[in-house]
Amino acid sequence: MTTDELIQKCTDWSRERKILEYANPLAQALKLVSEMGELADNITKGKDIRDDIGDCIVVLNNLAVMNGTSLADCLAVAYDDIKDRKGQMNANGVFIKE
Secondary structure, eight states, X not given: OOHHHHHHHHHHHHHHTTHHHHOOHHXXXXXXXXXXXXXXXXXXXXOOOHHHHHHHHHHHHHHHHHTTOOHXXXXXXXXXXXXXXXXXXXXXXXXXXX
16 A cells, blocks of 8 residues: 555544544644654653554644645655755764754
8 A cells, every 4th residue: 555545544534533523733733742652652662663653644644634735745845944954963863953
């Protein structure tokens, strides 16, 4: 299954459960924070994080759809913002801009 097909399935799933109809961006933002907490917890514990990342993507997709955009559009905007940045991550995990 392609990424586009999976995203559409997630959108359909959210629509069928009336998440897109009755939730709002603030509720989904709070849900994203919750999912990020689970992700951080499982990273700390050395567990498989694929489901956690996927859950974050589902919620991000909901936010995109609620705001009349798509994950692809959001990623394109973000890439356009970072594509010309210069710098490197240092040994302490801090990105140092040139």
